[in-house]
Amino acid sequence: MSNFESKIDAEDSVATLQRPDKALMWTRGLEKSYRKGSLAVPVLNGVDLEIEAGSFTAIIGQSGSGKSTLLHLLATLDAPCAGEVHFNNRRIDNLPAKQREKLRNEQFGLIFQFYHLLPELSTLENVLVPKMVQDGFFSYLKNKSNYLKRATELLEMVGMGHRTTHKPAELSGGEMQRTAIARALISDPSILLADEPTGNLDEENGDEVMETLDRLRQKENLTVVMVTHDNALAQRADAVIRLISGKVA
Amino acid sequence: MYKLLLSWRYLRTRFIALASIVSVTLGVATLIVVNSVMSGFVFEMKTRLHGILSDIEVAAPLLGQISHPEVHMRIIRDVLGDDIQSMTGVVRSPAMVTFTVHGRQMTQQVMLLGIDDESFGQVTDFHPYLQNENKKEAFTFNLEESGYPEYVRDSGWEYRRSKAQQQKRIDLMRRQQQAYYDTVAADYIADNPQLYQQTAYTSPVAASDDDRAIDYRPLPAQAPDFDKIHSSNQGLDASEIPATGSYTGRDGKTYRKFKPYDPHAEFRTQPAAEDFFDPEKDQHTGIILGLAISKRKTLDEAGNKRDFYMVRPGDDVQVIFATVGQNAKPVSENCTLVDFYSSNMHEYDSSFAFVPIKELQKVRGMMDPLTGDSTVSSIQIKMKPGADLDKARDALIAKFPPEQYPYDIHTWQDTQRPLLSAVNMELTILNLLLFMIIAVAGFGILATFFMIVVEKTKDIGVLKALGAPSSGVMSIFLGYGMSLGMVGTGAGIALGLLFVRYINQIAEIVQVVTGQEVFDPEIYYFSEIPTIVSPMMVALVGLGAILIAVLASVLPALRAARLHPVEALRYE
Numbered sequence: 010m011s012n013f014e015s016k017i018d019a020e021d022s023v024a025t026l027q028r029p030d031k032a033l034m035w036t037r038g039l040e041k042s043y044r045k046g047s048l049a050v051p052v053l054n055g056v057d058l059e060i061e062a063g064s065f066t067a068i069i070g071q072s073g074s075g076k077s078t079l080l081h082l083l084a085t086l087d088a089p090c091a092g093e094v095h096f097n098n099r100r101i102d103n104l105p106a107k108q109r110e111k112l113r114n115e116q117f118g119l120i121f122q123f124y125h126l127l128p129e130l131s132t133l134e135n136v137l138v139p140k141m142v143q144d145g146f147f148s149y150l151k152n153k154s155n156y157l158k159r160a161t162e163l164l165e166m167v168g169m170g171h172r173t174t175h176k177p178a179e180l181s182g183g184e185m186q187r188t189a190i191a192r193a194l195i196s197d198p199s200i201l202l203a204d205e206p207t208g209n210l211d212e213e214n215g216d217e218v219m220e221t222l223d224r225l226r227q228k229e230n231l232t233v234v235m236v237t238h239d240n241a242l243a244q245r246a247d248a249v250i251r252l253i254s255g256k257v258a
Numbered sequence: 259m260y261k262l263l264l265s266w267r268y269l270r271t272r273f274i275a276l277a278s279i280v281s282v283t284l285g286v287a288t289l290i291v292v293n294s295v296m297s298g299f300v301f302e303m304k305t306r307l308h309g310i311l312s313d314i315e316v317a318a319p320l321l322g323q324i325s326h327p328e329v330h331m332r333i334i335r336d337v338l339g340d341d342i343q344s345m346t347g348v349v350r351s352p353a354m355v356t357f358t359v360h361g362r363q364m365t366q367q368v369m370l371l372g373i374d375d376e377s378f379g380q381v382t383d384f385h386p387y388l389q390n391e392n393k394k395e396a397f398t399f400n401l402e403e404s405g406y407p408e409y410v411r412d413s414g415w416e417y418r419r420s421k422a423q424q425q426k427r428i429d430l431m432r433r434q435q436q437a438y439y440d441t442v443a444a445d446y447i448a449d450n451p452q453l454y455q456q457t458a459y460t461s462p463v464a465a466s467d468d469d470r471a472i473d474y475r476p477l478p479a480q481a482p483d484f485d486k487i488h489s490s491n492q493g494l495d496a497s498e499i500p501a502t503g504s505y506t507g508r509d510g511k512t513y514r515k516f517k518p519y520d521p522h523a524e525f526r527t528q529p530a531a532e533d534f535f536d537p538e539k540d541q542h543t544g545i546i547l548g549l550a551i552s553k554r555k556t557l558d559e560a561g562n563k564r565d566f567y568m569v570r571p572g573d574d575v576q577v578i579f580a581t582v583g584q585n586a587k588p589v590s591e592n593c594t595l596v597d598f599y600s601s602n603m604h605e606y607d608s609s610f611a612f613v614p615i616k617e618l619q620k621v622r623g624m625m626d627p628l629t630g631d632s633t634v635s636s637i638q639i640k641m642k643p644g645a646d647l648d649k650a651r652d653a654l655i656a657k658f659p660p661e662q663y664p665y666d667i668h669t670w671q672d673t674q675r676p677l678l679s680a681v682n683m684e685l686t687i688l689n690l691l692l693f694m695i696i697a698v699a700g701f702g703i704l705a706t707f708f709m710i711v712v713e714k715t716k717d718i719g720v721l722k723a724l725g726a727p728s729s730g731v732m733s734i735f736l737g738y739g740m741s742l743g744m745v746g747t748g749a750g751i752a753l754g755l756l757f758v759r760y761i762n763q764i765a766e767i768v769q770v771v772t773g774q775e776v777f778d779p780e781i782y783y784f785s786e787i788p789t790i791v792s793p794m795m796v797a798l799v800g801l802g803a804i805l806i807a808v809l810a811s812v813l814p815a816l817r818a819a820r821l822h823p824v825e826a827l828r829y830e
């Protein structure tokens with residue numbers, strides 16, 4: 010954590026807009042505020058952070074401190090009001106929609122607090138959705154066997170190998186979240202962005218999910234950014250980013 | 259790929275959406291049924307309207323004539339060329355037909371058509387509408403022995419013979435009765451001579467000498483032999499005419515008896531028995547009447563409707579019509595009804611009567627007695643199938659401009675233009691209204707889809723978060739709409755076609771259930787509900803319905819595409 014802080018100079022973000030060493034993803038002066046009528050409610054006021062490749066970073070902060078907002082900005086799901094997000098030596102927050110979609114699809118693995126599986130699809134199909142989005146109709150059919158193999162493998166890895174045909178409604182919260190992890194990993198992303206993946210789970214299930222994440226992280230050498238407000242979980246991380254009143258503390 | 263998969267899954271799991279397309283199904287089915295039945299009716303109606311009308315008619319004004327019809331036909335053939343299939347001349351005259359029903363005279367107004375046995379049937383659909391089996395095959399204006407339809411089974415010669423014999427019996431009885439009355443009267447006079455005493459006639463005028471000289475004696479009992487006189491007659495000089503006898507005049511002198519020259523002698527010869535008109539063996543000129551002229555509705559003992567025929571084949575009718583020319587005079591002809599025709603077009607069946615053209619030309623003065631040249635009232639033309647009637651008509655009008663020729667040249671459609679255009683308009687409006695039903699169904703789909711999009715907000719957010727483009731999300735819902743439309747339309751087409759296929763059975767069932775007669779063959783003259791399914795119409799209706807379903811899903815799909823992923827994900 011200390012090596013991050015030494016490099017951050019929030020007051021003079023423009024001056025430090027060179028690539029920090031080893032950082033896979035970094036931001037400078039991220040600002041986000043929501044309009045409430047004529048009143049602007051600031052959520053993030055200049056967030057600078059760096060995420061090293063292969064690291065496990067935890068973002069913690071109080072409820073409403075803007076953790077999810079920050080994660081959305083990192084995932085290019087939303088655009089910041091000011092500041093920049095860089096990924097792989099490229100500024101990504103102002104990319105055209107098409108490229109951002111490609112990025113999300115191929116480079117980012119997203120995990121949400123409420124799993125967000127598609128209820129009409131089976132576990133296996135849910136895992137395959139990013140691939141279906143990525144490929145056209147025919148290339149998907151062509152590669153389908155590869156994808157199937159990979160998806161089953163991933164489901165095996167998250168301990169869901171025996172429930173590939175179940176619909177999300179037939180799964181427990183922990184099982185759904187592990188399926189969501191498998192889905193996040195199907196495109197072999199360079200970075201996994203998780204928003205309170207255990208927030209909705211009891212302790213036992215939460216531990217299980219965390220263990221799965223840990224295991225996969227080591228096995229696949231993943232970079233993980235995880236939002237949580239559980240300090241105990243944050244202890245496992247290589248680096249902890251604490252958000253207080255819209256800034257990295 | 260996910261678009262297809264999700265469209266398909268939504269289709270399978272959202273039954274409420276299926277309910278919303280039931281309206282599409284019903285709309286499509288209704289459109290197909292109504293269109294098929296209407297086309298069927300219109301086709302039947304057109305066939306009937308066309309029926310005994312020729313494709314094109316070149317008509318002289320009422321009571322007018324077209325002289326040298328064969329020359330006209332040659333010119334027409336020059337103008338229209340190979341498009342002509344056949345032509346015929348027709349004499350047309352308004353007329354009155356009088357017949358006797360149970361001793362009462364009935365007169366009806368008809369349009370009398372003099373037609374050529376051969377060619378008229380080639381120009382119009384005349385023969386199939388005739389009721390006698392034999393006449394459909396080989397047409398003549400002769401009364402037939404048999405072949406009359408069930409409803410006038412006891413028609414034809416058999417009927418005519420029995421009717422004539424009956425009449426003879428009645429006449430005989432009348433005579434016997436009269437003879438009896440005569441003897442009774444004679445006896446009465448004999449018994450009461452004082453009542454019938456003959457008084458000598460005395461003229462109130464003073465008799466002159468000459469008058470007194472007149473001999474009032476009856477003619478000699480023995481009539482002179484005029485035939486003998488005539489057969490030996492050689493000249494006009496009375497002295498050379500051989501005397502055939504002599505008699506004593508009032509003055510007591512002897513006079514020669516002779517027969518003067520009689521130029522009409524041959525007409526005075528006693529006709530042979532077979533030359534007398536005998537209704538048992540002979541018929542007048544044949545006439546064919548529209549069935550509706552004779553048919554009336556009546557009730558049988560049980561109170562059910564039944565048809566009654568005022569005249570039937572074998573009866574004689576009197577036809578009165580006008581001669582042509584400057585001083586038109588009414589003439590009357592006796593005709594024998596030889597058959598009915600029934601085109602099931604009441605307008606025609608109640609107004610047309612057909613007689614042989616030669617007879618009509620003779621009686622109306624349309625035939626030159628010296629040369630045998632005859633005139634007609636109109637020339638009827640049948641064109642080859644597919645020929646453009648309007649173009650042909652215009653060509654003929656150009657050849658016979660109304661400024662120079664008094665002819666009215668028209669196609670059969672011109673004759674029925676108001677009716678045909680009314681029917682066409684009806685069909686258009688009906689289609690429009692029914693398409694509104696599908697449009698209403700479209701709004702149903704719109705509402706349902708909005709609900710589904712709202713329900714799926716989170717999923718849309720997920721898909722976008724996973725990198726699906728807005729267009730992809732949109733096409734999920736467009737595809738969903740299209741597949742719903744296709745399912746609904748397909749079901750509608752199947753339902754509609756089935757309905758059309760079994761429409762008569764369905765009509766029967768409805769009749770049994772409601773007790774109301776859905777389809778009265780008496781009114782429509784069809785034994786069954788006529789239907790024509792045009793593949794083009796089915797395809798158009800199907801495409802239209804699918805298009806409406808897609809259009810209805812455009813707005814919800816656009817909304818889905820515009821959803822912001824973060825907002826969508828936050829939605830719980």
Ligand SMILES: Nc1ncnc2c1ncn2[C@@H]1O[C@H](COP(=O)(O)OP(=O)(O)OP(=O)(O)O)[C@@H](O)[C@H]1O
Nearest residue numbers: 043044050052071072073074075076077078079238
């Ligand atoms: N669309 C919005 N309009 C207005 N305010 C918003 C909107 N989205 C988020 N906010 C506000 O932004 C702040 C940060 O929200 P965010 O969801 O990032 O918090 P969080 O740190 O993730 O909290 P939690 O731990 O409860 O998930 C909150 O105060 C929230 O009310």
Ligand SMILES: [Mg+2]
Nearest residue numbers: 076077078204
């Ligand atoms: Mg949050």
